[in-house]
Amino acid sequence: METERIVQLSRELTARIEDQAEAYQQELYPRLAQIRTADEETRQALRSSVETERAQLREISGAMSQGLGRVLEVTDEMETRLKEGEKSGKKRRFFHAPPANSIIDYQEASEGYFAQGINFYKLALLVVAGSLAGVVVEMLWCLITNGYIESRAGLVYGPFNLLYGAGATLLTLALYRFRNRRSSLSFLGGMLIGSILEYACSWGQEMLFGSTSWDYSGMPFNLNGRICLLYSVFWGVLGVFWMKNIYPRFAQLLLKLPNRAGKIVTIVLTVFMVWNCVVSFLAVDRWSQRREGVPAESAISRLLDERFPDERMERIYANMDFGEGSAEANRSAD
Numbered sequence: 001m002e003t004e005r006i007v008q009l010s011r012e013l014t015a016r017i018e019d020q021a022e023a024y025q026q027e028l029y030p031r032l033a034q035i036r037t038a039d040e041e042t043r044q045a046l047r048s049s050v051e052t053e054r055a056q057l058r059e060i061s062g063a064m065s066q067g068l069g070r071v072l073e074v075t076d077e078m079e080t081r082l083k084e085g086e087k088s089g090k091k092r093r094f095f096h097a098p099p100a101n102s103i104i105d106y107q108e109a110s111e112g113y114f115a116q117g118i119n120f121y122k123l124a125l126l127v128v129a130g131s132l133a134g135v136v137v138e139m140l141w142c143l144i145t146n147g148y149i150e151s152r153a154g155l156v157y158g159p160f161n162l163l164y165g166a167g168a169t170l171l172t173l174a175l176y177r178f179r180n181r182r183s184s185l186s187f188l189g190g191m192l193i194g195s196i197l198e199y200a201c202s203w204g205q206e207m208l209f210g211s212t213s214w215d216y217s218g219m220p221f222n223l224n225g226r227i228c229l230l231y232s233v234f235w236g237v238l239g240v241f242w243m244k245n246i247y248p249r250f251a252q253l254l255l256k257l258p259n260r261a262g263k264i265v266t267i268v269l270t271v272f273m274v275w276n277c278v279v280s281f282l283a284v285d286r287w288s289q290r291r292e293g294v295p296a297e298s299a300i301s302r303l304l305d306e307r308f309p310d311e312r313m314e315r316i317y318a319n320m321d322f323g324e325g326s327a328e329a330n331r332s333a334d
Helices: 002-033 040-087 101-111 120-146 162-178 183-209 229-254 259-291 299-307 310-316 327-333
Strands: none
Touching (some): 002 040, 040 101, 120 229, 120 259, 162 229, 183 229, 183 259, 259 299, 259 310
8 A cells, every 4th residue: 555655665764864863973973073173174164064964954854744744634634534424423312413524525526516615605605594593592592591582683684693604604714624633623723713703893893883792801811802711712612513513514404405596595695695784784884873963964874764763773783882972972962
């Protein structure tokens, strides 16, 4: 097998390095031991010789390190594919184990699927599904912890929140290369990507609308109140759960869609979400203007005031906080 040949070459390379080290012991090192008493020309020659050897050894070290790293990656992927493939789809007490990502990859490739790998169709459907699922989960969590249902939507039409859709998409893009690797890589990647996304969304909302939807200032190890260690760890756990459980189930579900119907559904949903985002941005911006006492001077502003009055916006964005720019503060100033 080819692996046996690689093992043999590795042993030969190690033996040659040992021979070279022995040659240094016999030839170069005795000369270096006399460098203090040598003349300047001899010293310069020794320096040049050492620098040449060092450069070559560093090149060898870099190549070997790269090769070792790749060997470890392949070994990890092989072990993970075996372990997850054996567990794939097995019935557990209450549910079936998720399909292995390696099996999903094989099915997508063998069937010439429209949402194969990471392409526009799969990413678009991920945004929609993630935006919906995140809102549903958060509303259920609110019901369990607070005893009531409260809107967690981020868009004016439907129970969608692009933060979750963007999070699902970014997690998938960032962690897809690790889908057949050990879970610790998905955990670290989830921590990093989730924290960056959460910080960027918090900063962007404050810059655009002067409002915030969360503040971790009272929690330990927070950064400007936008992210904190605890929720970064949650993002890491989510990264593992997403890449090893949710994503393969989602991809398996998509495989049930016929290619033509899947493309049509994806395009329709994409157009709807783009329109939803545009209207939501305008509605929130106009809501912020109304709170600052800015009158409706254009037909679009008047239409937004009519379709999205404060009462409706407060129901949709129940946790929106405009801080010092609130209507109450403005009225007090007046």
